[in-house]
Amino acid sequence: MTPFPATAWLPSDQEHWTTAELEHLGIGRSARRRLLTTGDIVRLRPGLFARRRAAPAPGMRDLADQTLHAHVHRSAARPDAAYVYSHTSAARLRGLRFLRDSSTIHVSCTSNPCTRRLGAGVRTHIVHLPEDHVENIAGIRCTTLERTIIDCARIMPLEDAVILADQALGLGADLALLLRMLEGMTGYRGVVNARRVVELADPRSESVAESRARLLFHLEGLPNPIPQWEVQTPIGRRFLDFAWPEKMLAAEFDGEVKYFGSTPTDRALYEERLRERHLMELGWRFVRLTWSDLERPGEVRRRITSALRGPAPPPRT
Incomplete structure (x- = not known):
């Protein structure tokens, strides 16, 4: 005789159950093991289960x-x-x-x-x-x-x-x-x-990466930059992630969201290069940082310190 499938006892309007709730539905240890093997349910953590479609994506x-x-x-x-x-x-x-x-x-x-x-x-x-x-x-x-x-x-x-x-x-x-x-x-x-x-804390940080970078600057003893510094360019207002205006130096974080977000990559790259060109024509210099750079604070300090020591180009209107 074919056993009645344990899924028949799973309420259609529920996505999550505790062990006690499954036991109350008549789904004991062996039935839970069978449902886990077939993939009908997944274990989120000890004592908590979910229907497969409600399981989280990897990560x-x-x-x-x-x-x-x-x-x-x-x-x-x-x-x-x-x-x-x-x-x-x-x-x-x-x-x-x-x-x-x-x-x-x-x-x-x-x-x-x-x-x-x-x-x-x-x-x-x-x-x-x-x-x-x-x-x-x-x-x-x-x-x-x-x-x-x-x-x-x-x-x-x-x-x-x-x-x-x-x-x-x-x-x-x-x-x-x-x-x-x-x-x-x-x-x-x-x-x-x-x-x-x-x-x-500073509300001007717009991402986890910017918060990490700002804290890194502080802990490494660098002069405090101004977050989200506004610059008027021929193509409108643009904002720098971090700026030392008196040195015409900016630190920009290059993350995946900037280039792989909602805007198609080719378009995002074009707009970023256009933005940078106009800023450089105004005299701005850049230190670009990536997520992996934040794991090397000494190297970041060396790069920014070297740039700050150099003579600042005269700002151009």
């Missing part, structure tokens, strides 16, 4: 996004959940980009909840959150943008946290409120690093 960022959204989906079914999404999970819910992605889910609550209810791969932070540090995003309770950045800065490396803080300020995070929050957290673990992150 840690996709996996982290999908894992968090699956957990949020489970939480929506439990309105009495006594936790708040915080730290990197709250940042991810807002669409912030990370230098290094992780599928760990962060929640904050006043007491240690049942680990089984939270699921595997969840890190709990026991803390009392004032009500004005919590808000709803599409019905999901999470920490405010300002509290999220402070929490991330307390547990993340400086470079990773500055990248998030730049984006947060660009989204409208209140700098004065950030500073007031930090004043009230004296003595908290990681607050010294958080203060430094807030001091270094």
Whole structure:
């Protein structure tokens, strides 16, 4: 007799299930193993499964996004959940980009909840959150943008946290409120690093790469450039990623998005060369950086220092 397929018990209106939910549907360990073998479901992480069409594309960022959204989906079914999404999970819910992605889910609550209810791969932070540090995003309770950045800065490396803080300020995070929050957290673990992150953050960075480059300049002791420096050219306003105007020197980051984004590559290359030609005719010099250059800070410092020492050409109108 042919066994009844386990897929018959999978609700058509659901994409994600925990182990307990599959057990409740009558899909035990052997049936789950069969579904995993046939590819009808995939394991996102221990204790969490998804229909194959809902599985993330390869890549840690996709996996982290999908894992968090699956957990949020489970939480929506439990309105009495006594936790708040915080730290990197709250940042991810807002669409912030990370230098290094992780599928760990962060929640904050006043007491240690049942680990089984939270699921595997969840890190709990026991803390009392004032009500004005919590808000709803599409019905999901999470920490405010300002509290999220402070929490991330307390547990993340400086470079990773500055990248998030730049984006947060660009989204409208209140700098004065950030500073007031930090004043009230004296003595908290990681607050010294958080203060430094807030001091270094700049909303003018338009990408993860630009945030990394700006921080590299600072840590290598280079004179601070002006991000997004505006220049009037014969073909209109153009912006330089970083500029030392008194030296007529610009540092530009060449990333894949610039040349392989929505604009066809040939067109993007033509427009970039046209832009650079007009800027060079005005006297601007360029140091071009790539993602791999950011892994060699000493070499970047040498190139920019050498360019800054050279005589600046007279600006031309």
